Structure formats: C-alpha cells, structure tokens
Amino acid sequence: MWPASGRGRKTILAMTPEGSRVVICVKPEERERPAMKPSVSVIIPAFNVEAYLGAAIDSVIAQTQRDVEFIIVDDCSTDGTAAVAGRYQDARIRVLRNAKNEGPSQSRNVAINHAEGEWVAILDGDDWWKPPRLERLLALAEGHRADIVCDDLLLVPEGERNPSVTFFQTQARRLGRIEQPFEVNALKMAVDDYGFLKPVFRRAFLNAHALRYNPALWAGEDFDFLLRCLLASGRMVVSQEAMYCYRSRPGSLTSDPVRCLTRIIDMAEALTASLDPRTQGEVIEALGRYREWKLREREDARFRAPLQKGAWGECMSLALKNPAKLPRYMPMVGRQLVSLAVSRARR
Structure with a gap:
C-alpha cells in the first residue's frame, strides 16, 4: 500500500x-x-x-x-x-x-x-x-x-x-x-x-x-x-x-519485441488514418514505409526468438513456411552458431 x-x-x-x-x-x-x-x-x-x-x-x-x-x-x-x-x-x-x-x-x-x-x-x-x-x-x-x-x-x-x-x-x-x-x-x-x-x-x-x-x-x-x-x-x-x-x-x-512491434504497427496504422492526405501526403507515404519496416522487424523477431532459445525445430518450421525469407534468416542463424561456438570455447 x-x-x-x-x-x-x-x-x-x-x-x-x-x-x-x-x-x-x-x-x-x-x-x-x-x-x-x-x-x-x-x-x-x-x-x-x-x-x-x-x-x-x-x-x-x-x-x-x-x-x-x-x-x-x-x-x-x-x-x-x-x-x-x-x-x-x-x-x-x-x-x-x-x-x-x-x-x-x-x-x-x-x-x-x-x-x-x-x-x-x-x-x-x-x-x-x-x-x-x-x-x-x-x-x-x-x-x-x-x-x-x-x-x-x-x-x-x-x-x-x-x-x-x-x-x-x-x-x-x-x-x-x-x-x-x-x-x-x-x-x-x-x-x-x-x-x-x-x-x-x-x-x-x-x-x-x-x-x-x-x-x-x-x-x-x-x-x-x-x-x-x-x-x-x-x-x-x-x-x-x-x-x-x-x-x-x-x-x-x-x-518482448514481437508484442512491442505489433503495438507499434497498430499505432502507425491509426496515426496514418488520422492524417489528411490533401495536406500530409508525404508524411502518410513515409508512415506507410515505416509500417512496412516494422512488419519486417516483427518477422525477424519471430524467427530470432526460438533461435536464441535453441529451438531449431521451430526455426526450421518457420523457414519452410516462409522460404522467401531464407536470405534474411540465414545471417541470423550464422551469428547464433558463432555465438554458441564462442560460448562453448570459453567453458
């Protein structure tokens, strides 16, 4: 109290x-x-x-x-x-x-x-x-x-x-x-x-x-x-x-980046809807690009979360469902493998 x-x-x-x-x-x-x-x-x-x-x-x-x-x-x-x-x-x-x-x-x-x-x-x-x-x-x-x-x-x-x-x-x-x-x-x-x-x-x-x-x-x-x-x-x-x-x-x-980014995406959509395209057209276009950027960040966060926990099966499932995203996912996998190797070498 x-x-x-x-x-x-x-x-x-x-x-x-x-x-x-x-x-x-x-x-x-x-x-x-x-x-x-x-x-x-x-x-x-x-x-x-x-x-x-x-x-x-x-x-x-x-x-x-x-x-x-x-x-x-x-x-x-x-x-x-x-x-x-x-x-x-x-x-x-x-x-x-x-x-x-x-x-x-x-x-x-x-x-x-x-x-x-x-x-x-x-x-x-x-x-x-x-x-x-x-x-x-x-x-x-x-x-x-x-x-x-x-x-x-x-x-x-x-x-x-x-x-x-x-x-x-x-x-x-x-x-x-x-x-x-x-x-x-x-x-x-x-x-x-x-x-x-x-x-x-x-x-x-x-x-x-x-x-x-x-x-x-x-x-x-x-x-x-x-x-x-x-x-x-x-x-x-x-x-x-x-x-x-x-x-x-x-x-x-x-x-919790996935939850945070979802709320940010919702914010961007609501903010865009509140603007007048006749006077704020450039800002609206920029907000659209901002939203797309946050959507990509959320996709990365959804893959990174199981990767950091070592849930390789879940990572593989996400990759198979989104094969077009493999070029974005592979660098994350590489960094995680390097991190694991360094951690084991220090033990």
Whole structure:
C-alpha cells in the first residue's frame, strides 16, 4: 500500500481532466512550496521499478540545472516503488499514484497536467541522466528557439552501469555519422524514426496545441506524440551528445519485441488514418514505409526468438513456411552458431 499517513504525510484524492483518479501524497514541506516556478518539471512514470527508481531520482538531484521539480507517477506498482519514492525528503518532489494501472502514456499525461515548469522532461523510472543533461539541452533549445530538444542515448545492458554503445552508433548505417545538432521535422521523423529518444518539451507549446500522449498506447507512444507535435509546427532539435542512460532490462516491454512491434504497427496504422492526405501526403507515404519496416522487424523477431532459445525445430518450421525469407534468416542463424561456438570455447 502507498504510505498515506504517518510522519505528517497527507494524501489528497484528485481527478485529472481525462477523468482518471490520482492520489497525491504530500509531505509537510511540500505544502509550503516556493513561490518561484521551476524551470523544468521532470516527469517520471514508474511501474515496478523498485530496484531502479532511486538511481533515476538521484540523477535528477545531481543535475547542474538546479531549479527543477520532480513529478513521480506510480502506476499501481506491486513492488516497493512507492516506498523508494517516499523516502526522499526533498521539497521539489511530488508523488502521484494512479488509482488503477493506466500505462505509461496516461501516467505522463497526469504528470504534465500537474507540471509547473517552463519545460517538461521525460525520464523513465528505470533510466538515469548524466549531470549536465538538462543544462545543456535547455541551452540548445534557447539557442535554436526550439519547442522540443532531445539527445543521443547511452544504451546500458541490464546489470551494468556503463553503456556499451550509443543509439546513434547502432543506427550509423541508416542515419549516417552525427557530429552536430540537427533539426527534425514531421517528414524526417516519419522517415528516420526518432521516437526512441527521450524529449524535453516547452510546456507552453504543449498546452497551446492541447497536445498529450495517446493513453491507449502502451508502445510507440513516443513516436506518435513527437510526430503529432511536429505536425503542430513544433520545432525539434536533436543534440549529438549522449546524456540519457537507457537501460535494457528483462521484463520491460522492449524485451518482448514481437508484442512491442505489433503495438507499434497498430499505432502507425491509426496515426496514418488520422492524417489528411490533401495536406500530409508525404508524411502518410513515409508512415506507410515505416509500417512496412516494422512488419519486417516483427518477422525477424519471430524467427530470432526460438533461435536464441535453441529451438531449431521451430526455426526450421518457420523457414519452410516462409522460404522467401531464407536470405534474411540465414545471417541470423550464422551469428547464433558463432555465438554458441564462442560460448562453448570459453567453458
């Protein structure tokens, strides 16, 4: 249960504009918050991230940009996530709790609706930031008069603290070598897919255009939201620096690529259907190519899953059903065989 009382803690039941109920847990010092509004509202949606949330919060506390507020939205976690959030004695931290499990999109919307900062920064509960991230991104935004700023991601395997590679490095063949900040418009977003990045938004821009995450989406919500922001004439600038540490962990949605990609494909189809072909024809065409790309990725994921488990019979069955896909499957088989040989040689 969420700690609702004791040590002066007070709880308030509130209703969001979308009709969702949230419980706001307020510490005594938070009831006398400073009159000055923060520059940045850091939004942390959290679901069963007891083992990771402390690192996320600590990374915000360590930011060189000091005038921030934290809005943590616990999405009915069943572990100790609530206890981790509640142990911080910092007047800048507000903790909300959804009355039921709403998913990442609605949790972010709840936090945005409670935000007071000029900027809104997204931080997932199992990730963390490098100390200068906010300060550098805000400087980039002001220098380019941007409504949205992002940076490269440091990809960190589960169980490790240091990144193995950055997102842009893994995509160098597709995106080229990125050495300086660049702008992204709606067409470039649909073509190149920067939905993996974690943005910082100008809150006034979001409110002026009534932009919020689609609460029905549990995957692909970042791509959908960013593209709708860009279609509303938002100016987006991406830094070549990597200051967001993205953790890949078992149990997260991205650890089940077939399910995740199916939801992304559904998102792309719904987003395409919402656009006007008379004014957004190029974007619609690009979304069609994006959908085909994700369909191919899903086919690969369906073959890769049994391959990684050593279920060779299932792999053979898939190959026989889809002989035209053999040129795509064979390199995966080769890599798996090499990996097995290396593992056995090390024993």
